[in-house]
Structure formats: structure tokens, C-alpha cells
Amino acid sequence: NAGVTQTPKFQVLKTGQSMTLQCAQDMNHEYMSWYRQDPGMGLRLIHYSVGAGITDQGEVPNGYNVSRSTTEDFPLRLLSAAPSQTSVYFCASSTRTGYYYEQYFGPGTRLTVT
Amino acid sequence: DAKTTQPPSMDCAEGRAANLPCNHSTISGNEYVYWYRQIHSQGPQYIIHGLKNNETNEMASLIITEDRKSSTLILPHATLRDTAVYYCIVRDLYTGGFKTIFGAGTRLFVKA
Numbered sequence: 001n002a003g004v005t006q007t008p009k010f011q012v013l014k015t016g017q018s019m020t021l022q023c024a025q026d027m028n029h030e031y032m033s034w035y036r037q038d039p040g041m042g043l044r045l046i047h048y049s050v051g052a053g054i055t056d057q058g059e060v061p062n063g064y065n066v067s068r069s070t071t072e073d074f075p076l077r078l079l080s081a082a083p084s085q086t087s088v089y090f091c092a093s094s095t096r097t098g099y100y101y102e103q104y105f106g107p108g109t110r111l112t113v114t
Numbered sequence: 115d116a117k118t119t120q121p122p123s124m125d126c127a128e129g130r131a132a133n134l135p136c137n138h139s140t141i142s143g144n145e146y147v148y149w150y151r152q153i154h155s156q157g158p159q160y161i162i163h164g165l166k167n168n169e170t171n172e173m174a175s176l177i178i179t180e181d182r183k184s185s186t187l188i189l190p191h192a193t194l195r196d197t198a199v200y201y202c203i204v205r206d207l208y209t210g211g212f213k214t215i216f217g218a219g220t221r222l223f224v225k226a
Contacts, residue, residue: 004157031212042201042216043158058213065135083203090157095210099165100146101213105157 002026004106012112013081019074021109028085031094031101032074032087033058034066037108038088049074081113081114123221124159126196134220136202141185145177145206149187151198152219156194158201160186194222 007022026098032053035043035058045058049068063085065077074093078085088110094103119137126132134136138147146165149156162169164185169176175188189196201219 016213033212033214042218043214045213045215048212059215080220084152092157092212100148101212102161103160103212105159108155108157 004091004104006089006109007099008046008109010108011032011108012114013078014114015081015083017081017093019078019081019088021078021111023074023076023106024072024094025074025104026072027093027095027096028071029093029104030071032068032072033092033094034064034076035092036060036085037090038087041101046076054100068102078111083113085111086113118217119208120200120202120205120217120220122218123156123168124154125223126189126192128224128226129191132192132222132224134189134200134202134222135184136185136187138204141182141204142206145204147176147182147185147204148170148205148214149176150199150201150203151196152199153195158216161200188219192222194224194226196222197224198222199211200207 004025005024033048034046035044036053044060047066086110090108091106094101148163151159162174164176173178178185199219203225
């Protein structure tokens with residue numbers, strides 16, 4: 001299993017540009033999430049999905065869109081990039097095992113908006 | 115999910131036990147305590163979880179107080195590779211792993 005993969009690893013955008021961060025998992029997990037991590041801070045939840053076709057907002061959803069057309073993929077779209085969106089973005093997938101959740105994180109995408 | 119409070123940083127000598135405290139005084143009955151760590155620039159990694167009993171695995175031990183209002187993660191023999199940010203998270207059984215709320219965590223420095 002590759003686990004959770006994210007592409008690209010690094011990206012530089014100009015203000016106003018749009019792009020899609022890709023996330024894929026091969027563990028057949030039903031739940032997937034996107035987080036952002038600003039320097040020296042903890043992770044903040046952007047959007048999450050509880051299954052194909054079902055998504056919801058997290059703590060900081062503004063400026064981002066998601067969709068989940070398959071179990072495997074959960075892309076994050078930046079509609080019009082702003083310098084405040086400079087951050088490291090982590091995708092995670094999880095599944096319930098008995099009474100607890102196993103959650104796995106991808107390696108992250110480092111985004112700079114100039 | 116209940117809020118947690120952790121010290122911002124701690125030091126530990128290599129080979130000694132690292133004891134990382136976490137306060138979760140508003141924890142409710144169906145919430146589990148989870149610990150994750152994040153080594154520089156990588157995604158968080160699961161360490162251990164527990165409900166009310168002490169737990170141990172190959173990475174660490176988790177001690178939860180009887181009233182469940184606080185817990186301690188123990189790395190029995192810390193190595194330089196254990197230098198990381200450690201997150202204590204309290205998570206509802208039913209909303210689970212897809213809505214994990216991370217705080218600032220504790221930055222552990224293991225020194226030679």
C-alpha cells in the first residue's frame with residue numbers, strides 16, 4: 001500500500017491564481033480530511049468527507065472547495081489564491097476499527113502564494 | 115470535542131524517560147484520548163490512544179488519571195529521533211478521526 005499520497009510536494013502561486021491539490025489513498029478508507037499548518041502552529045481542519053459524494057466544512061473552509069467523487073480521491077481546490085493561504089497542506093484518511101479511528105496523514109504539500 | 119492543554123515545550127536527556135502531560139478537564143464519557151506526533155515537516159503520526167485504562171504499545175505508554183481529566187504520555191527511553199511536536203487530542207467516538215482538532219502541542223527536544 002502507498003498509503004496517503006499528495007501531489008505536488010511544492011507549489012508557488014501568484015495571488016489570484018487557482019489550483020488543485022491532489023490527495024489519494026489506497027486503503028479503502030471511508031473518511032478523508034484536509035488540514036493546513038501555518039509556521040509554528042498546529043493543524044487546522046479545512047474540509048472533510050465521510051464518504052464518496054459527502055463533504056462538509058471544518059474550522060477554516062473559506063477560499064477552498066472540495067469534492068469526493070470516488071473513495072480514493074479527495075482534491076482540494078484553491079479558488080483564487082491569497083498570500084494568507086501560504087501554508088503546508090496535509091491530507092488524511094481514516095477508518096473506524098472497533099471503538100477507535102486509525103488516521104493516516106500524507107507527506108504534505110508546501111504552498112507559497114506571492 | 116473537549117479542549118486539551120499542553121506545555122509548549124519540554125526537554126529530555128537521551129536515554130531517559132520523557133513524560134508529556136496533557137490536561138483535558140472537560141472530557142466526556144464517550145471521548146477517547148489520542149496522542150500523535152509530528153516530526154519536522156512530516157505529517158502527524160499516530161502513537162497511542164486510550165479511554166480510561168493505562169495503555170502500552172511498542173512506541174509509548176499512556177497513563178490516564180482515574181477521573182480522566184488528565185493524562186501523561188511516556189516515552190520510556192527517549193532517543194534523538196523522538197524530537198518532535200506531540201499532540202494530545204480528545205476525540206468523540208462517533209465523529210471520530212475525520213474531524214480531529216489539533217492544538218499547538220508540546221515541542222519535545224531530546225538532547226544528547
